[in-house]
Amino acid sequence: MRVRQNGRGSNDAPHGCENDSLSGRLLAKLVPLNPRASGTEDGMTVLSARSSEWVRPVTQQGPASAIIEIDRVSQVFQTSARKDHVALSDISLRIEERAFVSILGPSGCGKSTLLYIVGGFVSPTSGAAKMKGQAIKGPGPDRGPVFQEFALFPWKTVLGNVMYGPRQQGIRAAEAEAQSRALIEMVGLKGYENFYPKELSGGMKQRVALARTLAYHPEVLLMDEPFGALDAHTRTRLQNDLLNIWERDRKTVLFVTHSVDEAVFLSDKVVMMSKSPGRIRQVIDIDLPRPRRRNELLLDTRYQKYVVDIERMFDESDDGGVPA
Amino acid sequence: MTSSAGMTKRAAPVLACIGLLVVWQVASLALKNDSFPTAIGAIRAIPDILGDKESLINILASLRRMTMGFGAAVLVSIPLGLLMGRSAAVAAFFNPLLMVIYPVPKAALMPIIMLWLGVGDITKTLVIFLGVSLPVIYHSFEGAKAVEEKMLWSGAAMGLSPMQRLVRIVLPAALPEILTGCRTGLVLALITMITSEMIARQSGAGNILFNALDMGQYDTVFAMIIIVGAMGICLDAIFERVRARLVRWSEPQFDMPLSFS
Numbered sequence: 001m002r003v004r005q006n007g008r009g010s011n012d013a014p015h016g017c018e019n020d021s022l023s024g025r026l027l028a029k030l031v032p033l034n035p036r037a038s039g040t041e042d043g044m045t046v047l048s049a050r051s052s053e054w055v056r057p058v059t060q061q062g063p064a065s066a067i068i069e070i071d072r073v074s075q076v077f078q079t080s081a082r083k084d085h086v087a088l089s090d091i092s093l094r095i096e097e098r099a100f101v102s103i104l105g106p107s108g109c110g111k112s113t114l115l116y117i118v119g120g121f122v123s124p125t126s127g128a129a130k131m132k133g134q135a136i137k138g139p140g141p142d143r144g145p146v147f148q149e150f151a152l153f154p155w156k157t158v159l160g161n162v163m164y165g166p167r168q169q170g171i172r173a174a175e176a177e178a179q180s181r182a183l184i185e186m187v188g189l190k191g192y193e194n195f196y197p198k199e200l201s202g203g204m205k206q207r208v209a210l211a212r213t214l215a216y217h218p219e220v221l222l223m224d225e226p227f228g229a230l231d232a233h234t235r236t237r238l239q240n241d242l243l244n245i246w247e248r249d250r251k252t253v254l255f256v257t258h259s260v261d262e263a264v265f266l267s268d269k270v271v272m273m274s275k276s277p278g279r280i281r282q283v284i285d286i287d288l289p290r291p292r293r294r295n296e297l298l299l300d301t302r303y304q305k306y307v308v309d310i311e312r313m314f315d316e317s318d319d320g321g322v323p324a
Numbered sequence: 325m326t327s328s329a330g331m332t333k334r335a336a337p338v339l340a341c342i343g344l345l346v347v348w349q350v351a352s353l354a355l356k357n358d359s360f361p362t363a364i365g366a367i368r369a370i371p372d373i374l375g376d377k378e379s380l381i382n383i384l385a386s387l388r389r390m391t392m393g394f395g396a397a398v399l400v401s402i403p404l405g406l407l408m409g410r411s412a413a414v415a416a417f418f419n420p421l422l423m424v425i426y427p428v429p430k431a432a433l434m435p436i437i438m439l440w441l442g443v444g445d446i447t448k449t450l451v452i453f454l455g456v457s458l459p460v461i462y463h464s465f466e467g468a469k470a471v472e473e474k475m476l477w478s479g480a481a482m483g484l485s486p487m488q489r490l491v492r493i494v495l496p497a498a499l500p501e502i503l504t505g506c507r508t509g510l511v512l513a514l515i516t517m518i519t520s521e522m523i524a525r526q527s528g529a530g531n532i533l534f535n536a537l538d539m540g541q542y543d544t545v546f547a548m549i550i551i552v553g554a555m556g557i558c559l560d561a562i563f564e565r566v567r568a569r570l571v572r573w574s575e576p577q578f579d580m581p582l583s584f585s
């Protein structure tokens with residue numbers, strides 16, 4: 001019986017603070033550290049309190065810093081029950097390079113749909129999404145999705161899954177394998193390289209999915225409730241790991257979540273959406289120092305205030321919203 | 325698994341065969357009918373058939389047609405089924421055609437095909453091809469349709485073109501289902517092979533069988549039935565080994581026996 005119950009085995013990398021040096025070392029090997037990584041916290045600058053207004057940011061540093069622009073995007077679905085269902089209505093959003101942005105909102109408000117539009121998997125009914133000034137026409141390796149359903153390739157081992165992207169990009173097998181092994185170690189799955197997805201627990205699959213996407217170095221990570229299906233403990237651990245990875249690598253991340261804690265803990269910006277039709281309700285800057293440590297942050301009154309405020313807004317939108 | 329349980333599992337098919345032969349032997353002794361030879365009589369006739377050069381050539385010719393019909397069917401049906409599963413337009417085009425062909429016994433088409441192509445290998449191979457195609461198309465279609473969309477999206481994000489996604493994601497993801505279809509197809513190939521030789525009596529294992537029947541050599545008839553049955557079992561066993569090896573990654577991890585012990 002090779003399958004372990006939960007997460008990693010005894011030989012796996014420890015997590016939390018001790019993990020820092022390890023994943024740091026590995027990352028230094030894998031991804032050249034960004035010189036600007038630890039610099040400004042500029043993140044994302046615009047935001048429209050009402051999604052229909054397109055507010056120019058005061059502190060904008062030129063269009064170059066916005067990696068993703070979503071301009072008046074609407075998505076209407078033809079459904080069998082209702083004739084037309086407006087999933088997204090007039091969404092405008094700018095996401096600055098290297099920002100960690102969370103999208104938070106009630107179920108069915110169109111968070112996934114918005115992410116799929118940025119990914120190029122779905123084309124919006126109206127409006128446009130742009131990546132670095134270019135209209136997004138389809139999926140591409142510059143935007144790496146991590147789906148809630150994992151969507152691993154079941155016929156490939158852990159190593160095969162992680163190597164898939166690099167191989168597709170024409171990296172030689174030996175090199176791709178070395179990189180992938182390092183990534184697998186970084187996400188704490190050393191020793192599981194030759195396991196098939198069916199032999200992994202949910203949390204382990206999620207780690208593989210993350211490693212598989214990181215392996216082809218997308219500029220933007222699109223994560224759709226990646227930790228939604230996990231137990232609280234694994235979830236916390238993966239949040240810490242993701243934060244460690246991100247604080248060194250500083251990719252742009254668009255992160256969909258249901259969890260207010262998670263959004264505040266991880267993000268520079270939290271985009272709050274409301275339902276029926278899906279709109280941006282508010283964008284909140286999370287002005288908390290980095291690197292963030294969970295145990296410090298939980299005691300930080302600023303963190304607590306963000307969580308409480310956002311939760312209150314959530315409740316209001318629930319009260320005011322149309323029933324699902 | 326304990327070794328005694330393993331032994332039981334291995335011995336079971338052998339025991340089943342022996343049991344069947346015993347029942348046969350007893351039944352034929354009891355019935356005392358000319359057209360129902362004893363099991364021992366039939367088994368005795370087997371070496372005569374296999375030792376005869378003419379018969380061997382016939383059987384090998386059958387196997388050759390079967391292999392060709394099966395191979396061609398698989399080569400055509402898998403891509404077609406996968407395309408149908410991933411493209412609504414392709415499915416809309418081929419579905420009505422297949423719906424018409426599906427319930428028709430392929431052997432019923434043989435007289436017409438014989439008119440066009442004669443009674444030779446081409447006709448028989450074509451009939452086998454038709455017999456094998458439908459289950460393989462159907463299972464490939466179902467398998468391709470069931471491929472998780474997010475898996476294809478992941479591939480697209482890695483830069484796979486639509487064609488690459490079909491070959492490198494849809495094909496492997498649907499493989500367990502495809503191979504289930506192929507296994508059904510293999511048995512159907514054997515059946516259509518014999519049927520086609522029954523209709524176009526010229527060569528082959530079916531030809532030996534029905535000639536013997538005409539001449540009242542019932543031992544030979546039953547010996548041929550055993551030989552064809554054994555061929556089916558062997559082919560299926562070989563195929564099953566290949567299949568299990570190819571889709572090891574998808575086999576259920578824990579089986580839940582409805583154990584009575």
Ligand SMILES: Nc1ncnc2c1ncn2[C@@H]1O[C@H](COP(=O)(O)OP(=O)(O)OP(=O)(O)O)[C@@H](O)[C@H]1O
Pocket residue numbers: 077078079085086087105106107108109110111112113114258
């Ligand atoms: N393919 C589709 N066809 C029809 N309607 C759809 C489709 N996809 C999504 N919808 C509708 O669009 C709305 C938004 O869906 P979406 O999956 O984006 O919500 P979400 O915010 O991600 O919800 P959750 O948090 O539950 O995942 C829902 O009301 C859903 O019914």
Ligand SMILES: [Mg+2]
Pocket residue numbers: 111112113224
């Ligand atoms: Mg969703």
